[in-house]
Amino acid sequence: xxxxxxxxxxxxxxxxxxxxxxxxxxxxxxxxxxxxxxxxxxxxxxxxxxxxxxxxxxxxxxxxxxxxxxxxxxxxxxxxxxxxxxxxxxxxxxxxxxxxxxxxxxxxxxxxxxxxxxxxxxxxxxxxxxxxxxxxxxxxxxxxxxxxxxxxxxxxxxxxxxxxxxxxxxxxxxxxxxxxxxxxxxxxxxxxxxxxxxxxxxxxxxxxxxxxxxxxxxxxxxxxxxxxxxxxxxxxxxxxxxxxxxxxxxxxxxxxxxxxxxxxxxxxxxxxxxxxxxxxxxxxxxxxxxxxxxxxxxxxxxxxxxxxxxxxxxxxxxxxxxxxxxxxxxxxxxxxxxxxxxxxxxxxxxxxxxxxxxxxxxxxxxxxxxxxxxxxxxxxxxxxxxxxxxxxxxx
Amino acid sequence: xxxxxxxxxxxxxxxxxxxxxxxxxxxxxxxxxxxxxxxxxxxxxxxxxxxxxxxxxxxxxxxxxxxxxxxxxxxxxxxxxxxxxxxxxxxxxxxxxxxxxxxxxxxxxxxxxxxxxxxxxxxxxxxxxxxxxxxxxxxxxxxxxxxxxxxxxxxxxxxxxxxxxxxxxxxxxxxxxxxxxxxxxxxxxxxxxxxxxxxxxxxxxxxxxxxxxxxxxxxxxxxxxxxxxxxxxxxxxxxxxxxxxxxxxxxxxx
Numbered sequence: 001x002x003x004x005x006x007x008x009x010x011x012x013x014x015x016x017x018x019x020x021x022x023x024x025x026x027x028x029x030x031x032x033x034x035x036x037x038x039x040x041x042x043x044x045x046x047x048x049x050x051x052x053x054x055x056x057x058x059x060x061x062x063x064x065x066x067x068x069x070x071x072x073x074x075x076x077x078x079x080x081x082x083x084x085x086x087x088x089x090x091x092x093x094x095x096x097x098x099x100x101x102x103x104x105x106x107x108x109x110x111x112x113x114x115x116x117x118x119x120x121x122x123x124x125x126x127x128x129x130x131x132x133x134x135x136x137x138x139x140x141x142x143x144x145x146x147x148x149x150x151x152x153x154x155x156x157x158x159x160x161x162x163x164x165x166x167x168x169x170x171x172x173x174x175x176x177x178x179x180x181x182x183x184x185x186x187x188x189x190x191x192x193x194x195x196x197x198x199x200x201x202x203x204x205x206x207x208x209x210x211x212x213x214x215x216x217x218x219x220x221x222x223x224x225x226x227x228x229x230x231x232x233x234x235x236x237x238x239x240x241x242x243x244x245x246x247x248x249x250x251x252x253x254x255x256x257x258x259x260x261x262x263x264x265x266x267x268x269x270x271x272x273x274x275x276x277x278x279x280x281x282x283x284x285x286x287x288x289x290x291x292x293x294x295x296x297x298x299x300x301x302x303x304x305x306x307x308x309x310x311x312x313x314x315x316x317x318x319x320x321x322x323x324x325x326x327x328x329x330x331x332x333x334x335x336x337x338x339x340x341x342x343x344x345x346x347x348x349x350x351x352x353x354x355x356x357x358x359x360x361x362x363x364x365x366x367x368x369x370x371x372x373x374x375x376x377x378x379x380x381x382x383x384x385x386x387x388x389x390x391x392x393x394x395x
Numbered sequence: 396x397x398x399x400x401x402x403x404x405x406x407x408x409x410x411x412x413x414x415x416x417x418x419x420x421x422x423x424x425x426x427x428x429x430x431x432x433x434x435x436x437x438x439x440x441x442x443x444x445x446x447x448x449x450x451x452x453x454x455x456x457x458x459x460x461x462x463x464x465x466x467x468x469x470x471x472x473x474x475x476x477x478x479x480x481x482x483x484x485x486x487x488x489x490x491x492x493x494x495x496x497x498x499x500x501x502x503x504x505x506x507x508x509x510x511x512x513x514x515x516x517x518x519x520x521x522x523x524x525x526x527x528x529x530x531x532x533x534x535x536x537x538x539x540x541x542x543x544x545x546x547x548x549x550x551x552x553x554x555x556x557x558x559x560x561x562x563x564x565x566x567x568x569x570x571x572x573x574x575x576x577x578x579x580x581x582x583x584x585x586x587x588x589x590x591x592x593x594x595x596x597x598x599x600x601x602x603x604x605x606x607x608x609x610x611x612x613x614x615x616x617x618x619x620x621x622x623x624x625x626x627x628x629x630x631x632x633x634x635x636x637x638x639x640x641x642x643x644x645x646x647x648x649x
Contacts, residue, residue, distance in 0.1 A: 034481055060480050064473070065506035072470035072503070076446070076477030079464050084477075098467050106465070209462040209478070211485060213441035217411075219456045221447075221465030 014189040019154045019179065020045035022190045023087070023113060024053065026161035029196050032085035032111055033059030036073045038066055038092060041125045042181040043115035046087040067092040071099025078108040079220045081208025083165055087113035089181075090131050091122060093139075100174055101140025104237065105222025107207070109168035111161070112146075113177045115184035118348040126348025127181030129268060132325035135178050136297040143234045145241045147175040147248065148297040150267045154188035160294070166198045167248065171240050172207070178296070180321060182269040182350065244298045251300040254278060256289030258312050262360060264290045265304065265330050266319040269350065274319055276353040281360065288360060296326065301333045308334050315339045315367060319356055322346050339367065407431040409440045411460050420620025422577045422610035423451060423519065427458050429583070430488070430517060433591045434461070437598060443486040444478060446471040448500075450492035451525040469500020472507035475514040486597060487514040494524045497533040497557050504563070508603045511568045515593045516605040518559060521612040522631060529615030533557045536630055541615075560607050560640045569602045569643035576609035576637055578624045589639075602643040609635055 017025070024046045027035070035054060037047040047063065054061035060077075064070045070086055077084045088096065093114045103110060116131045118124040135148045147167050151157035157179055164175040209218055224230035254271075255278050256263070266274045271292040278288050291307050293300050308316050308330075316338050318327040327342045334340050343359040345351045406412060409431035417423045434440050443461045447453055449468035456463035466474045471489035479487045496504050496518050504516065523541055524530040530543040534556045538547040548556075560572045571593055575586035586608060593604035609631050611623035618626060 036477065062476070062480060064476075065502055068470070069473045069476075069503055069506065072467060072473030073477035073480075075466070075470075076464060076474030076479075077481050079444075079474070079478055080481045082481050084481075099470070102467050209444050209464060211442040211444065212461050217456070217460055217462050219463045219465065221456070221463075223453065223465050 014191045016187055017154065017190050018045055018185065018187050019157055019182075020087075020115065020184045021049045022154050023157050023161050023177070023179075024049040025192065026158040027085040027111065027165065028053060028057055028059065029192055030083070030162040030165035030198075032083040032165050033057055034077050034082055034084045035059065036062050036064055036070045036077065036084075036086050038064055038070050038088065040067075040089045040092045042117060042127075042184050043087050043089045043113065045184070046113065046115075067095035068098065071096035074110050075099045075103050075106075075108065078103065078110045079209045081204035081210065083169070084110045085113070085165075086110070087115065089115045089117050090119050090128075093131065093134070097134075097140035100146070101142050101144060102222050103174050104140070104144035104146070105142060105233065106220050107172040107237070108174070108220065109172050110174050111164045111168050111177065112174060113161075113179070116178055116180045118346065124348040125181070127269060127321060127350055128346060128348055129178075129180050129270060129321040130323070130325065130346055131178060132296065132320070132322060135176050136299070136329075144237055145173075145244075145297055147171065147173060147244055148295065149175065149177050150294060150296050151177065151179055151183055152268050152271045152292065154183070154186060155190050156294075157183055158190050158192065162193075162196060162198070166201070169201045169204070171244060173240060178268070180269050181348070241298075245301075248295055249298045249300040249303065250294035251303050252292045252294060253307065254290035254292065255282065255287075256291070256307060257287060258310070259287035260289040260310075260312055261314045262288045262363065263308050263313050263316050264288060264319055265293070265308075265316060265326070266290065267293045267296060267326065268321075270319055270321050273351060273353055274356060277356045277360065280353060280357060286360070286364070293326070296329075299329045299333070304330065304333050309337050313338060315341055315363065317341045317343060317360065317363060319351070320344045321350060341367065407435045409434040409443075409460050410458055413457055416454060416457075417451065418614040420611065420613040420623060421451070422521070422608075425577045425583060426517065426519060426586075426608055426610065427455065429587045429590050430490070431459065432587065433594050434486075436591065437594055439486045439594070439598065442484065443488070446474045446478075446487065446489040448489070448491040448495040449526075450495050452490055452492065452519065453526065455490055469495050469498070470503055471495070472500065472503040472512070472514075472516065476507050476510070476512045479512060479514050483513065483600070486594065488517060488594070488597075489514065490517045491519070492525065493518075493520045493522065493532045493534040497559050501533075504559075505566070508563050508570055508605065509566045509568050511570070511603050513597055513600055513603065515597050516603075517590065518605055518607045519610050520559070520607055520631075520635065521610045522556070523612050523615050525612050525615055529612075534559075534635075536634060539630075556634065558635060560605065563605065564641040570641055571596045571602055571604035571643055572607075572641040573639045574607040574609065574635060574637050576627065576632065578609070578611070578627050582637075585637075596643065607635070609637070
C-alpha cells in the first residue's frame with residue numbers, strides 16, 4: 001500500500017494496521033503532508049512511519065529537539081497556510097501547551113494527536129484517559145478551546161484524523177485527537193476512503209503569511225496590548241466555539257432503548273469495553289444503553305441530556321480510564337435530574353468487562369434498591385399525610 | 396532648482412512610516428533600518444517573513460513593511476524553522492534580544508543552528524532585559540548592576556556572561572556568524588555589511604546565518620545615550636570581540 005502515492009485516492013482493500021500508523025497514513029491522505037515530532041511512547045510509530053512515508057509523497061518530516069520546539073515549529077509551519085500535523089503523548093503534549101495557546105490566540109489551524117498515557121508527571125506508558133481536562137478545558141493559558149475528537153476504533157481514528165484536518169481549516173483552530181494507548185498500539189483492519197473529498201473550505205488567502213506582494217503586510221500574532229482589542233479577539237474566538245457547539249457535536253448510541261434503566265457514558269477504548277459489557281448483560285436479561293461522545297469538545301450536551309433524562313433511565317454511569325474527568329461534564333449536563341455515578345481505573349489499567357459488569361450489578365442491587373426503598377417510604381409518607389388530611393376533613 | 400534636487404536619504408521601502416516607541420538613544424531603530432535597507436537592496440521584501448521576539452522589539456512588525464509572525468519568548472527560531480521548511484522559496488529572519496535568544500530560547504537557537512536551518516537571525520545584545528525594566532541577562536557583564544543583581548553580577552553565583560557567536564561556532568554545521576556593534580558610523584557601516592552577508596547566504600540557500608549586534612540600553616543602564624555608547628565601547632567590546640567568527644566556507648573546509 002505504501003507504494004501508492006497519497007492524494008491519488010486509489011481504492012484499497014481493508015488492511016491490517018496499527019493505530020499509530022493508520023492515523024499517520026490518514027493525515028497524509030487528508031493533505032497534512034507536513035509533520036514535526038519528538039519521540040515518546042506510546043506514539044513513536046507515528047514518527048517512524050512518517051519518516052519513511054513523507055519522502056515518498058514529497059512532504060516535510062522533521063524530528064525536533066523537544067516538544068516545546070515541535071509546538072512552535074508547527075506554529076511557524078501553520079502560518080504558511082498549509083496543513084500541519086504533529087503527534088505526541090501526555091508529557092509531550094504538556095510541553096506543547098505554550099504553542100497551542102498561542103496558535104489558538106492567533107487562529108492557526110493544525111492537528112495534534114495525543115496518544116494518552118497514565119499521569120500525572122512521567123506517570124507510565126500504558127493507556128489512560130486522564131488528559132481529558134487538559135484537552136477540553138484549556139491546558140495552556142487564556143480563554144481558548146480546542147476541538148477535541150475521541151476515536152474508539154482504528155477505523156474511526158482514520159476517519160476522525162481526516163475530519164480533524166478539515167475542521168482545523170474550517171475554524172482556523174488547533175484540533176486535538178485524543179486516543180488512549182490502546183488506539184495507538186492496537187492493530188485492526190482499516191479501509192481508507194476510495195477518494196478523499198471534503199466540503200469546500202474558506203480560502204487561506206486572507207490570513208496566511210505568503211509575502212507582502214501587492215498587499216499590506218500581515219502579522220500572525222496573539223499579542224493585543226490594547227485590552228479592548230484583546231477582548232475583541234477573545235470574543236471572535238468565543239463565537240467560533242459557540243459555532244462548534246452548534247455544528248460539530250458528535251456522538252453515537254449503542255443499544256439505547258426504553259428498556260434501559262442505566263445509561264453508560266463512555267468514550268474511546270473504554271466505550272468499546274462498555275459495549276462488550278452491554279452485550280453480556282443483555283444476554284443475562286439486563287438492559288443497559290451506551291452514550292458515546294465522539295467529540296468531547298464540543299461535548300454533545302443536548303443529545304446526552306435527552307438520552308439521560310428519558311423516563312426509563314434511573315441512573316447514569318460514567319466509565320473512564322481516569323479518576324473521573326468527563327464525569328464532571330456529564331454531571332453538568334444532567335444537572336441533578338438523574339444520579340450520575342462513576343467507575344474508573346487509572347494509571348494505565350484498562351478495566352475488564354467483568355469489573356464494569358460488577359459495578360453495574362452493584363448499582364442495580366444497592367443504589368437502585370435503596371432508591372426504590374426510599375421512594376416507597378416517601379410515597380408511604382405521602383399516603384399517610386393524605387389519609388391524615390382526609391381524616392381531618394372527615395373529622 | 397528642481398533639477399538640482401537629489402534625494403540622498405529616504406525611508407527604506409521595507410520600513411513603515413510610524414512613530415517610534417523605543418526610548419531615546421536606543422539602538423533598535425538603527426538596527427531596524429539596517430535590516431530594512433538590506434532587504435530593499437536584495438529586493439526580497441515581497442517574499443520576506445520576519446519572526447518577532449518577546450522583549451523591547453516585540454512590536455517590530457509595527458515598523459516593518461513585510462509579513463511577520465509573533466513568537467512566544469525565545470521560540471522565534473522554532474517558528475522560523477517551521478515556516479522555512481514549508482516555504483524554502485521565502486526569506487525568513489528572526490530578530491531577538493539577549494534574554495530571548497541566550498536565555499529562554501537557548502535550546503531553540505542552538506538546535507536550529509545545528510540543523511543548518513536556512514534562515515537569518517539578528518541577535519541584539521545589550522546585556523540586559525529591557526522591556527521588563529532592567530533585569531540580569533545571560534549576557535550581563537561581571538559586576539554590572541541590574542534590578543535582579545543589585546550588587547552587580549557575581550559570576551561565582553550565576554556564571555560568566557555567554558558569548559553566543561563563539562558558542563554557536565563550536566557546532567560543526569556550516570554557518571555564518573559575525574559580531575558587530577552600532578556605536579559609531581564606522582561600526583554601523585560594518586554592521587550593515589555583515590547583515591547583508593547574512594541575508595545573502597540565505598538567498599543563496601547556503602547556511603544558517605546569525606549576526607550579533609552589540610547595542611545599548613541607556614534607560615535601563617541608567618546612562619545618557621552618549622555615556623551608554625562609551626560604556627559599550629569600554630566594557631562590552633573587550634568581552635565581546637567584534638568580527639567574523641565563522642563562515643560556511645571556512646567550516647566546509649574543516
